[in-house]
Amino acid sequence: MIVLAWGLLASNAWSQMPPPQLFSEMDGFHFLADGTPLPIWGYGWVADGYITLPGPLLTYTEGEQVDLNFTNPSPESHTIHLHGLDVDQANDGVPTTSFFVVTGQSTTYSFIADRPGTFLYHCHVTTTLHLTMGMYGMILVTRPDMTLFEGGPSYTEDVPLLFSDLEIATNLDPVGSFPFHTIRPDVFMVNGRADNQLELASQIVSYEPGQTLALRLGSMAYSRMMCAFPPELHAVCHMSDGRAIPEPFEVDSLEIYPGERFTVLITPDAGWDGSIEADYWNMADGFVEDTQFIRIRDAALDIDESTGTPWSGYPNPAQSIIQYPPALDVTVWDAWGREVFHGDLLDGQLHVSGWSVGTYVVRASDGPTSRFVVVD
């Protein structure tokens, strides 16, 4: 199992150093809305031992001296470009002007998080391919007093919303994905989720009446985003690309191009339950490729769990323990429909170490199903 091999590497390489925080791998899986596992490359927390799409949210405090440790056990070189943080050349993460982090190598990116705002990070090696494979994430630099910036408006909670997309054919065959200029995404995501995944309770943005939420909107998509904000949200755009906008403006629709970020404050009406509509437009010919909905609802409203939305117990296969809610009675079948496990998970942990490589279907006693994949 990947997690075991990784654990050995980490303990040896970092015995005399602070532990690495982020690692990169090229053998992860991401579940599409229909449950199909799709190969991804990406970043993950070393402590977790698996990669995710998008990569982990990195959060820092304004003025913080950041030493971001990164190690790359994957078969190819990678970097971390700190998009928008205006770091110096050495820490810029561009291999030709900074350096590659080759297989087995570790490094530290150092910078001062001197500006609050929304930023991004991504691999800058063969960028066109490595991004569509999933090597990106969001960075938030915030202030302890919960104002957007010095002298700026206050808010109660950050809501990161990272738009991205991918082309299934490329992820299935990254080596054969040439030529890159013909990449045309066919999966469109918000925080790595799409369609019914965005209806999961964990993905719904909930609020208390009177609360002001800071929507941290960023795009790593190939598409042009067009987001529509219903008037009940009372949305006001205050920042772009980690800088205050000279004249904040009320926003009913907002274009977000690849690499751009915006911070929009919303103070939704009490009792509201609705969505921000996010359209994905092809950059070259202007066709609308897809629409996703970011649901926002008053926390006092009951969440209707009877919609049949499958819960997601296991977002990534690169670990040997799958965490489910505790005291869950589950049954697991392999890809041929053979029952391979049935029982109560008192601690919610399903141990898959030693299981055969393949796809499995798991069903909880109360009905919903999900899938996971065991890899070498």
Place this chain on the structure above:
Amino acid sequence: MKRILIFFGVCSTLAMNGQDTLWILPGTMIQGLDTMPALRSEVQPTWTGFNAVIDRSANTSNSIVIFNTDTIEHTWSTNAPDATMTSLPAEMATEVILPNLPQGSYRYSLIDEPGKVLGAGGLLRIGWTDETMFYWNLSEWQPSMMELAGAGEAIDWTLPYVPRHFTINERAYPSTADDPNALVAVHLNDTCFISISNLGHMTHVLHFHGFHVDIITSTDHPERVGWNKDTVPIRKGESMTVRLVAYQEGMYPVHNHNLIAVTNAGFYPGGMITTIHVMP
């Protein structure tokens, strides 16, 4: 004979009035293994493959003489407010009046179908005199479409648009490093300005490594003047001026963050990439 006579006539006018002249030149654009028919607006009657920049003073009326050496008529215009269209008859010189314009960056181009597909157009810089200036004329190129336009055939704009080449000043990376206007080479703490125009048929999004830039003028995003950004979309047909304060040394890429546009015929890296080089 007609062509030569008109040519000398234009030169004579130039000598008296100090007007600039543009030559609309048909030629061939070569990018990698692709060879495409193309048009350029050049400052001399011989083909180099690079569109000219027109510099003018602010708030004064100007004119420019355009010699259309092509065998078909074209239509010329700018993205300045209240811009008018001017017909350029084949193999004729035409004087075009430029209106009073405030300081800024604008685009001039051919706007008839073959003219806009074949890429004759560039920057019209107004009111920049003592500043350190660079310019980026952005475009993308689809060879099959250019072949049709060069043959005088109609373009079906409802088909998916899949350009194969992406250029700054008609150069694709790494050739952008050979262009002193694409490569921003400045000294530490210098302030410079970059005139940017989008000659292509899609929005281009420039991401600056190492720096945020101030948006000084914009034809399509006037509400963004005064914004300080690291990722700047320039819409189809838009022109913009940004200010860069080079506060840290080093070499920092600037590239299109629509990542299909950092390729040459699908090869990475290529296309719309250049560099900011800040020297001590």
